[in-house]
Amino acid sequence: MAESERCCELLLDEPNQVVERIADDTFGLKLKALRHVLGTRVYDFCLDFSDYIRLASRFSSPSWKLVNKNLCLGQVYLLKPEAVGIVKLHVEENILRVINDTGNVSPPQFLKQYLAGIKSIITVKKKEEERVATGFLLEALPPCIRSIYNRLVEGESLSHFARFTLTSFLLNVGLTRREVLSLFSRLPDFDEHLSQYQIEHIAGGRGGVKKYTSPSCRTLQTHGLCLRTQQCLSVRSPIKMYYRQVRLTEREQA
Amino acid sequence: MSFIAETDLQFARGAFRSYYERPREQIEMPRKIESREFAYFVFEENIMVRHLSLRDANSLGSLFTDRVPRHAYYSSAFFHSPSAPMERKGWIGAELVFDIDADHLPVRCKAEHDFWLCKNCGEHGPKPTPKGCPKCEGRVEEIEWLCELCLREARNELLKLLDFLELSLGIGSKDITVNFSGHRGYHVHVDNDHLNSMDQHARKEIVDYVTGNGLDVSYHGLYLSQGSSSLIGPDYSEPSWRGRIARGVYDLLGQLSDPSYEAYFSENLTPKTYRRFLKRQEVLVKLWSSHPVWGAASAIKPDDWIKLAQLAVRRQAANIDTVVTTDVHRLIRMINTLHGKTGLLGLKIRYDQVESFDPFRDPVVFPDRPPVKVKVLYCPEFRVKEKSYGPYHNQVVEVPFSTAVFMVCKGVSTLSSGR
Numbered sequence: 001m002a003e004s005e006r007c008c009e010l011l012l013d014e015p016n017q018v019v020e021r022i023a024d025d026t027f028g029l030k031l032k033a034l035r036h037v038l039g040t041r042v043y044d045f046c047l048d049f050s051d052y053i054r055l056a057s058r059f060s061s062p063s064w065k066l067v068n069k070n071l072c073l074g075q076v077y078l079l080k081p082e083a084v085g086i087v088k089l090h091v092e093e094n095i096l097r098v099i100n101d102t103g104n105v106s107p108p109q110f111l112k113q114y115l116a117g118i119k120s121i122i123t124v125k126k127k128e129e130e131r132v133a134t135g136f137l138l139e140a141l142p143p144c145i146r147s148i149y150n151r152l153v154e155g156e157s158l159s160h161f162a163r164f165t166l167t168s169f170l171l172n173v174g175l176t177r178r179e180v181l182s183l184f185s186r187l188p189d190f191d192e193h194l195s196q197y198q199i200e201h202i203a204g205g206r207g208g209v210k211k212y213t214s215p216s217c218r219t220l221q222t223h224g225l226c227l228r229t230q231q232c233l234s235v236r237s238p239i240k241m242y243y244r245q246v247r248l249t250e251r252e253q254a
Numbered sequence: 255m256s257f258i259a260e261t262d263l264q265f266a267r268g269a270f271r272s273y274y275e276r277p278r279e280q281i282e283m284p285r286k287i288e289s290r291e292f293a294y295f296v297f298e299e300n301i302m303v304r305h306l307s308l309r310d311a312n313s314l315g316s317l318f319t320d321r322v323p324r325h326a327y328y329s330s331a332f333f334h335s336p337s338a339p340m341e342r343k344g345w346i347g348a349e350l351v352f353d354i355d356a357d358h359l360p361v362r363c364k365a366e367h368d369f370w371l372c373k374n375c376g377e378h379g380p381k382p383t384p385k386g387c388p389k390c391e392g393r394v395e396e397i398e399w400l401c402e403l404c405l406r407e408a409r410n411e412l413l414k415l416l417d418f419l420e421l422s423l424g425i426g427s428k429d430i431t432v433n434f435s436g437h438r439g440y441h442v443h444v445d446n447d448h449l450n451s452m453d454q455h456a457r458k459e460i461v462d463y464v465t466g467n468g469l470d471v472s473y474h475g476l477y478l479s480q481g482s483s484s485l486i487g488p489d490y491s492e493p494s495w496r497g498r499i500a501r502g503v504y505d506l507l508g509q510l511s512d513p514s515y516e517a518y519f520s521e522n523l524t525p526k527t528y529r530r531f532l533k534r535q536e537v538l539v540k541l542w543s544s545h546p547v548w549g550a551a552s553a554i555k556p557d558d559w560i561k562l563a564q565l566a567v568r569r570q571a572a573n574i575d576t577v578v579t580t581d582v583h584r585l586i587r588m589i590n591t592l593h594g595k596t597g598l599l600g601l602k603i604r605y606d607q608v609e610s611f612d613p614f615r616d617p618v619v620f621p622d623r624p625p626v627k628v629k630v631l632y633c634p635e636f637r638v639k640e641k642s643y644g645p646y647h648n649q650v651v652e653v654p655f656s657t658a659v660f661m662v663c664k665g666v667s668t669l670s671s672g673r
Binding site: 054062068161188222224 | 422462496
């Protein structure tokens with residue numbers, strides 16, 4: 001948003017103590033100005049890690065991940081541009097809150113035609129995905145799901161999370177509950193009653209619980225199930241990767 | 255896991271009941287008890303009774319003496335209505351919990367002591383588990399055994415985790431509770447009002463931090479200096495992952511020529527990289543003894559150092575069960591309650607006694623007397639308190655009561671009729 005960008009530019013020119021004061025007074029953000037030398041780097045600010053995680057989660061670059069930050073006694077050390085980037089997110093949040101609090105805000109006339117264009121693109125994309133969801137193509141499985149699938153077919157024991165990942169994925173790409181159950185019957189510790197219960201739960205069939213979505217790439221990374229390859233490119237979810245592969249295969253066959 | 259005979263189930267249940275009826279025995283009272291969900295398994299059925307809510311210490315005590323749970327759990331989460339169905343409970347927050355389980359550790363002994371056992375004839379063997387006993391076609395069951403090495407490894411992981419929690423995340427020991435799981439690992443609870451409100455995403459970031467998942471060493475001070483090819487890297491004394499990487503590399507350099515690590519290095523480094531380090535190991539250890547000398551030995555390429563640093567990250571990371579920590583609705587074993595698979599107590603461990611904790615002695619709560627005669631189908635060697643037992647195969651032995659409870663709960667022994 002332009003307003004937060006402008007705020008960011010202005011803050012970069014302010015002394016660190018002023019940035020600290022504005023962050024606290026305006027946004028209640030406990031950003032602390034300091035001078036902290038680590039190796040060849042001089043850090044300008046620190047921030048409590050729980051505040052940092054909440055805000056930095058909106059950045060996708062690996063450099064923003066907590067694991068790639070210098071974290072000591074609960075404080076994340078930041079360079080000035082990083083600290084200002086965090087403040088910028090706060091500005092964005094505040095602007096959005098004000099807009100939401102205002103109620104139904106209609107976009108200006110000149111924007112409406114662009115928004116209509118974007119909406120129609122999204123609708124076409126969604127329809128495309130729904131169309132491919134009617135079939136199941138084994139060759140289009142992304143490497144992570146393929147690996148769990150192969151282990152299952154070979155009757156290897158799978159962790160609870162691997163079972164959940166595979167089940168939610170297969171249900172979301174159109175396999176029926178019965179088809180998924182029959183796959184799991186290959187496991188040495190297969191318990192039909194329990195498996196059926198769990199599949200129905202994931203499919204959203206019990207107690208009005210919603211259907212579970214399949215875990216994202218980021219979640220699979222955390223749980224050690226991601227097998228990212230060149231083929232995955234910048235995809236963020238195995239489902240998206242699957243649909244992309246299905247479309248490619250269809251085009252090749254056409 | 256099941257008992258071999260009905261009399262074994264009654265024996266174990268009676269032992270559990272006598273423990274829970276002891277007036278001085280204290281089950282750890284969870285904070286905000288009225289906001290927790292409780293759950294348990296009874297001895298008679300393999301069904302979890304859940305969505306229970308308890309008001310106070312009295313109702314908690316009654317649950318144990320009346321129902322005698324084989325396993326007892328409470329939610330790490332706090333709810334507005336803990337006894338309501340899941341979607342109507344109203345999540346308020348959740349403790350940050352960590353589970354370190356020997357099952358998830360790459361210990362070599364696992365293949366040696368986890369086995370399948372025929373509950374009919376005592377035939378046994380390593381995994382994979384057959385559908386039925388190859389000798390008598392009887393029912394076979396997988397048995398996960400406890401061994402000193404596994405639990406020592408689990409404790410090492412626990413110590414690494416506590417180091418991350420205290421030194422990196424700045425969590426004070428007053429907010430941390432450590433307990434033995436009662437089986438093959440340890441649990442850590444962080445109960446802090448500020449952190450309890452963290453969502454699943456925030457918890458994932460913490461998991462990634464302590465496991466080193468997604469860590470790029472270049473963000474931790476290890477990189478090629480601009481304009482030259484010299485490698486710059488962190489020092490031992492630096493905080494956070496920086497110091498861990500430096501210390502981890504030094505540890506690895508010291509282990510390069512140790513024959514017991516040969517397979518480890520061969521699996522994790524390319525043969526060329528391994529050879530290059532191995533050839534210069536003595537010099538490198540000397541050079542690194544007071545402070546890290548990144549890029550020492552010109553024959554070793556910067557890429558090799560980076561690979562060794564990446565290996566150090568994996569070594570320094572705490573090996574936790576990632577699913578447990580990211581689950582904000584987790585049911586977890588109640589502290590200071592008995593584990594139905596062992597009869598050992600999920601004992602709360604004083605923070606300053608984690609290193610000296612003995613999982614084969616400290617959580618044994620049953621008396622030695624009277625001795626009990628049991629028929630052991632099969633079990634590997636094990637220790638209870640200071641005494642070692644086994645291995646046994648299809649033989650009747652007389653053991654202390656506490657040992658009998660362990661063997662019966664493990665499903666490897668049945669009470670001998672001559673008891």
